[in-house]
Amino acid sequence: MVDTPFTSDVARSARPSGHPLRPITTLRDWLDRLAGSDRLAVIKPEVSLAFELAAIAKRFDGTKATLFPRPGGFVTPVISGLVSDRRWIAEAMGVEPRRVLECFQHAAQNPLPWTEVKNAPVQEVVHREVDLGKQLPLPVHNEHDNGAYITAGLVIARNPSTGVQNVSIHRLQVSGPNRLGALLLPRHTSMFYEMAERSGQPLDVAIVIGVDPMTLLASQAIAPIDFDELTIAGALHGAPLPVVKCITNDVRVPAEAEIVIEGRILPKVREMEGPFGEFPQYYGEPAKRHVIELTALTQRKNALFHTIVGGGLEHLLLGAIPREATLLQHLQRSFPNVRDVHLALGGVCRYHLYVQLAKRQDGEAKNVMMGAFAGHYDVKHVIVVDEDVDIHNPAEVEWAVATRFQADRDLLVVPESQGSKLDPSTRNGVGTKMGLDATKPLDASEMKFKRIRVPGEEKIDPAQVVAAAPASSWRDAIGGNLFNFR
Ligand SMILES: Cc1cc2nc3c(=O)[nH]c(=O)nc-3n(C[C@H](O)[C@H](O)[C@H](O)COP(=O)(O)O)c2cc1C
Ligand SMILES: [Mn+2]
Numbered sequence: 001m002v003d004t005p006f007t008s009d010v011a012r013s014a015r016p017s018g019h020p021l022r023p024i025t026t027l028r029d030w031l032d033r034l035a036g037s038d039r040l041a042v043i044k045p046e047v048s049l050a051f052e053l054a055a056i057a058k059r060f061d062g063t064k065a066t067l068f069p070r071p072g073g074f075v076t077p078v079i080s081g082l083v084s085d086r087r088w089i090a091e092a093m094g095v096e097p098r099r100v101l102e103c104f105q106h107a108a109q110n111p112l113p114w115t116e117v118k119n120a121p122v123q124e125v126v127h128r129e130v131d132l133g134k135q136l137p138l139p140v141h142n143e144h145d146n147g148a149y150i151t152a153g154l155v156i157a158r159n160p161s162t163g164v165q166n167v168s169i170h171r172l173q174v175s176g177p178n179r180l181g182a183l184l185l186p187r188h189t190s191m192f193y194e195m196a197e198r199s200g201q202p203l204d205v206a207i208v209i210g211v212d213p214m215t216l217l218a219s220q221a222i223a224p225i226d227f228d229e230l231t232i233a234g235a236l237h238g239a240p241l242p243v244v245k246c247i248t249n250d251v252r253v254p255a256e257a258e259i260v261i262e263g264r265i266l267p268k269v270r271e272m273e274g275p276f277g278e279f280p281q282y283y284g285e286p287a288k289r290h291v292i293e294l295t296a297l298t299q300r301k302n303a304l305f306h307t308i309v310g311g312g313l314e315h316l317l318l319g320a321i322p323r324e325a326t327l328l329q330h331l332q333r334s335f336p337n338v339r340d341v342h343l344a345l346g347g348v349c350r351y352h353l354y355v356q357l358a359k360r361q362d363g364e365a366k367n368v369m370m371g372a373f374a375g376h377y378d379v380k381h382v383i384v385v386d387e388d389v390d391i392h393n394p395a396e397v398e399w400a401v402a403t404r405f406q407a408d409r410d411l412l413v414v415p416e417s418q419g420s421k422l423d424p425s426t427r428n429g430v431g432t433k434m435g436l437d438a439t440k441p442l443d444a445s446e447m448k449f450k451r452i453r454v455p456g457e458e459k460i461d462p463a464q465v466v467a468a469a470p471a472s473s474w475r476d477a478i479g480g481n482l483f484n485f486r
Pocket of ligand 2: 166224225226229
């Protein structure tokens, strides 16, 4: 196996201390956990793959995961909405919700190298001829999507010069029986591909569908290049991830996965891909994009096919938590007073970053904003607030802006900078950053920004203070009969 500079120190503990619960390490365990707590909706068999499946999954998004038996008549069931609540992610990690970012950071700093196995459930069935439309239940999600897409496929590729693997999710358009169109935004897979393409070579890849929640989350880590995200999955599990070599190339894939599609991204080939409904709740525009030619499909005997409905909570949260963890760590390196960060839902869990700061210096909030913009190009608007503001409550953040922010003094605007290509208000990803300093001035008198408070409010238990008599007899309660109050 390939050793990275980050995978040598197996001895270090993989998880921070003090976590009483065990993390979930397999997809089937997670489905059992959801089912056992009424969070898995088993849908009637044979729903249509064209829109109906996505419509049902979306209706349950955030409340229940969905399982579709015999979708469109296929034997392979479809599952969706596996991690559509922040608390579920904490539960799968085995930590309290407030420790999710800390736990993810710890895993990213203490990766566990994977172990290679020879026999893997994901290779129980091997198809050397790939015909996606016949072999997999492929749903069509949004009204104007250009047909069926694979949306929960972890794309694994190896750095052509170092051999170190990378993991990321990419939307994959089904363009033919053994052909996919892919959107590779400018990050690691596209860098590996450019290296291969420069020497006229294809880039071998594996597309892994149906993994446990921690492996899904690890795929979204904002790690340095040549940092194998599967080693973060191992650390989140507290045990090395078993992997197996692909049948037609050298990529190593999670052995416990449900389905693996093997293939290669073709050099010098671009074909039309899109439109496709994306996380900003708009369609990604059609354009000529990368093409993957498929070489084999392997699966479990009774495999499950995972689909993520674009723009749903599952999609948004999977991106949000690893980004928050990385942005928090990145900011705290320069600004130890940064307490917490949150990528708000209204900013599609990518564009709006709320930062909680224990301000010690005037002007500090503006430096924090500049650090945040540099932390990830998707970060577009940053709002910095004081420690007394709950950054997980958008109404509190708005209240801080309403009462502590003055635009002439507290606004930072950075025009013509790199943003998200999927933000339709940018010029192909070139746009403006904005930072709002909603912290109170350090020299303000104590009473000026003192939040009002009724003493004892937090101790009131409504059940204890309500009178026993029903509310309909309120006249009796105030002595109405005595005073003939009608
Ligand atoms: C459901 C889902 C779909 C995604 N689709 C794409 C995509 O089509 N193209 C892309 O470049 N990134 C996509 N992403 C984001 C990348 O997977 C993510 O930024 C990843 O961390 C990049 O990995 P890297 O830093 O190793 O390159 C998607 C993420 C999720 C959760
Ligand atoms: Mn990477």
